Amino acid sequence: MAFPAALQAEFEELIKNYPDRKAGLIPALHRCQEDLGGWITPEIMEDCAEFFGLEPVEVYGVASFYPMFKLKPQGEHVIGVCHNLSCDLRGAQAVLARVIEKTGAKVGSRSADGKFTVEVLECQGACTNAPMFDLDGVYHEDLDEARVDEILDGLR
Amino acid sequence: MSAPELYLLERAGREGSETLSVYHGSGGYKALEKVLKTPLTQAEVISEVREAGLRGRGGAGFPTGLKWSFMPDHEKDSRKRYMVVNADESEPGTCKDRVLMREDPHGLIEGCLIAAFAMRIDAVYIYVRGEYRKPYNRLQAAIDEARAAGLVGDAIMGSEFSCEIHMHKGAGAYICGEETGLMESLEGKRGHPRPKPPFPAGVGLWGQPTTVNNVESIFNVPFIIDRGATWFARLGSEESRGNFLCGISGHVERPGVYEVPLGTPAREILEDYAGGIWKGRSLKAWFPGGSSTGLLPPDLIDTPMEHDSIKAIGSMFGTGAMIILDETACTVRASEVLARFYDHESCGQCSQCREGTEWLHQIFRRIEEGGGSMEDIANLERLAMGMAPGKTICALADAAAIPTLAVIKHFKNELVAHVEQGCCPLKANTARAQEVRV
Ligand SMILES: Cc1cc2nc3c(=O)[nH]c(=O)nc-3n(C[C@H](O)[C@H](O)[C@H](O)COP(=O)(O)O)c2cc1C
Ligand code: SF4
Numbered sequence: 280m281a282f283p284a285a286l287q288a289e290f291e292e293l294i295k296n297y298p299d300r301k302a303g304l305i306p307a308l309h310r311c312q313e314d315l316g317g318w319i320t321p322e323i324m325e326d327c328a329e330f331f332g333l334e335p336v337e338v339y340g341v342a343s344f345y346p347m348f349k350l351k352p353q354g355e356h357v358i359g360v361c362h363n364l365s366c367d368l369r370g371a372q373a374v375l376a377r378v379i380e381k382t383g384a385k386v387g388s389r390s391a392d393g394k395f396t397v398e399v400l401e402c403q404g405a406c407t408n409a410p411m412f413d414l415d416g417v418y419h420e421d422l423d424e425a426r427v428d429e430i431l432d433g434l435r
Numbered sequence: 436m437s438a439p440e441l442y443l444l445e446r447a448g449r450e451g452s453e454t455l456s457v458y459h460g461s462g463g464y465k466a467l468e469k470v471l472k473t474p475l476t477q478a479e480v481i482s483e484v485r486e487a488g489l490r491g492r493g494g495a496g497f498p499t500g501l502k503w504s505f506m507p508d509h510e511k512d513s514r515k516r517y518m519v520v521n522a523d524e525s526e527p528g529t530c531k532d533r534v535l536m537r538e539d540p541h542g543l544i545e546g547c548l549i550a551a552f553a554m555r556i557d558a559v560y561i562y563v564r565g566e567y568r569k570p571y572n573r574l575q576a577a578i579d580e581a582r583a584a585g586l587v588g589d590a591i592m593g594s595e596f597s598c599e600i601h602m603h604k605g606a607g608a609y610i611c612g613e614e615t616g617l618m619e620s621l622e623g624k625r626g627h628p629r630p631k632p633p634f635p636a637g638v639g640l641w642g643q644p645t646t647v648n649n650v651e652s653i654f655n656v657p658f659i660i661d662r663g664a665t666w667f668a669r670l671g672s673e674e675s676r677g678n679f680l681c682g683i684s685g686h687v688e689r690p691g692v693y694e695v696p697l698g699t700p701a702r703e704i705l706e707d708y709a710g711g712i713w714k715g716r717s718l719k720a721w722f723p724g725g726s727s728t729g730l731l732p733p734d735l736i737d738t739p740m741e742h743d744s745i746k747a748i749g750s751m752f753g754t755g756a757m758i759i760l761d762e763t764a765c766t767v768r769a770s771e772v773l774a775r776f777y778d779h780e781s782c783g784q785c786s787q788c789r790e791g792t793e794w795l796h797q798i799f800r801r802i803e804e805g806g807g808s809m810e811d812i813a814n815l816e817r818l819a820m821g822m823a824p825g826k827t828i829c830a831l832a833d834a835a836a837i838p839t840l841a842v843i844k845h846f847k848n849e850l851v852a853h854v855e856q857g858c859c860p861l862k863a864n865t866a867r868a869q870e871v872r873v
Contacts, residue, residue: 301624304623305606305623341625348606362772364726364758367769369690401609402529402726402776404530404567406529406682406684406690406758407683409685418566
């Protein structure tokens, strides 16, 4: 296996930003997750290991440290609800309950139809627009249950 | 009171505020031009920032100019030199840097260039938390635009000064906001903070001299250079100068990120800027500067928001992010949420922190759920005392211990009430989703 040509070329450019190519690993993992199926597969780890001159287990060590990297398949849509303090104070639990109800997914796993993964997140740095969730990499802020319905209904 | 002089958010929110043309049109890159065309010396730039009295906005309030002066003398030390802008912004309650990056990215770039000039930096890295996609994209676009205009890269403004600025994405770990955890992460590793000493100015990124500054700290720099140290020193309070971005969240009418002179009483920010407590309720507790600073009682709300005054009441200015709890909120629940956060974010290198944060989380949760004992309260205190101060590689353990000790100091009654009643007295307000409907 190897990276698709476009990614390979992108990573060749990326490593020019650093005196040590290993520094490109985390940005590269992001790009792989974005373009190659939404999670860090064992194959991606092997390809990254080869490209960055690491052992696969070292790549695993890095990928598993960072909450944004997913180590198992995700739903078609990934919803991360912030449940830290500022969001909690303004109704994050109601938002989360609504998301669970609408998607049929349990926190930390996929819905039966594979459409949704729901997770809870620590502070996303959107505290003055709480509560919020991240849907497929886009912040939705100042939520209430009606807004949640509107956003999720828009997906179907 | 006359309206305070504003500068940090002068451009924010204006149409096209993120573009080079709007930035230029409002005096942008004038400070850099002053540095390069006058020309000022490196020492002159550093001394201007020192005289201004700018203190770091990343949490510790360390004087920025002084930090810059710790970089080794370039004549005696010819190693490559780096600067990192800390845009990890993960301290609960804190969301100010994203406003600057999103609304006024060229301001940050100009600040980076001036700082890089002053410290003879070879390359600047802006480490942005991975979730901040929009601020990241705005900044990247602004860097590209600046590069095309000859403001980033080689021979900037036709001078002998060259500097590269690179963007770098984190991946969701709070500990990578700690400056040495950040450097490990930037090198492509797990974000494990390094023991100090050595300090970054001597041994930083890839073992080379490095300075780490917060976004808002660097954003202040062009204003200081353009308008002068004396102008800056007139703003704010004697020991904490300038304005700061106060993010105020929680139970207020108008949560938001406001530009406020340092030294403004917390009550004024709460009432005049944020419109007071929401729903006509009263204040129960507040954090002055992010979750790590600990809850304070209402009778301290007249304290000026600046480093020394907040320190004098036994807390910390931190990131200046106020979190407000109204009378219906539960301080035990708030403590449980934060203990869970520190447990989740501990990197696990130090046993006091790895084990301590987990115990704090479990005990707060038990008390909140009604199964706690008086011994649990005593254990919270013992644990927190064993974790800090200065007992671990980095200050995350302190950040978990401080709010624990603060809630015991100021809100012990509420902990005891949970134990005595065998439940949360405010239970109706603290239900968890998983338990309610699933
Ligand atoms: C656990 C922990 C998390 C931190 N997170 C951040 C952060 O997200 N952003 C930041 O600027 N500083 C953060 N800091 C402070 C940095 O270590 C460092 O002091 C700061 O970036 C220096 O910038 P300044 O001097 O401009 O304030 C954190 C510190 C600790 C101990
Ligand atoms: S104090 Fe905690 S977060 Fe910091 S290095 Fe030690 S274990 Fe890691």
